[in-house]
């Protein structure tokens with residue numbers, strides 16, 4: 001589904017990603033962990049070209065993201081992204097937030113978009129909030145709506161950048177549950193997270209990043225219980 005070769009990204013003099021190589025299979029759930037500033041968000045943002053890679057290639061379902069021949073808007077529609085900050089449109093109801101993309105970008109009729117909206121709101125457990133405005137929702141509810149909005153574009157891949165980091169602790173579980181359900185349905189997902197328990201339980205593979213490199217990767221058991229690299233060991237000793 002995703003193949004990244006020799007990816008580098010610099011901001012001016014600052015080299016943030018230094019030769020990243022990774023691939024993600026269909027239906028795989030990959031969790032990315034690592035210290036703040038290690039380049040996790042930049043890596044995700046390069047995957048849908050919110051950031052322009054400095055060097056290297058990224059293939060999404062075989063299509064080269066960085067090629068000038070690629071239709072980047074079409075390609076972005078295959079990838080849903082959920083951020084730490086929910087980025088909902090405050091002047092639109094929940095239903096309007098969810099149906100905007102399908103109507104504008106996927107040519108769905110209002111009725112089709114609404115049916116899809118109801119289906120997705122049911123999935124995230126918030127069908128009763130369809131006519132509510134984002135300001136009247138809790139953080140956990142906002143994040144579940146943000147997920148429904150991303151899913152409304154019927155993406156093939158979901159990218160999550162610390163989706164629970166801005167939430168009060170009591171709301172973390174409801175958001176993780178939606179991600180667990182998606183994983184069980186076979187969604188291909190890349191999840192940057194500090195929720196080590198979640199990564200252990202749900203990830204097929206865990207990637208540890210530090211200073212712009214993938215330092216180590218493996219199954220949750222390999223990475224959490226038998227880390228090989230000293231930097232992985234030091235990081236885990238602080239967070240576990």
Ligand code: ADP
Pocket residue numbers: 011014016034035036037038039040041042043
């Ligand atoms: P992480 O998500 O692992 O915390 P980031 O990818 O957000 O790390 O950031 C990695 C480094 O890149 C940090 O030093 C950060 O300050 C820098 N950085 C990120 N985005 C930009 C940007 N747009 N311009 C300049 N520096 C940036």
Ligand code: MG
Pocket residue numbers: 040041042161162
């Ligand atoms: Mg980040």
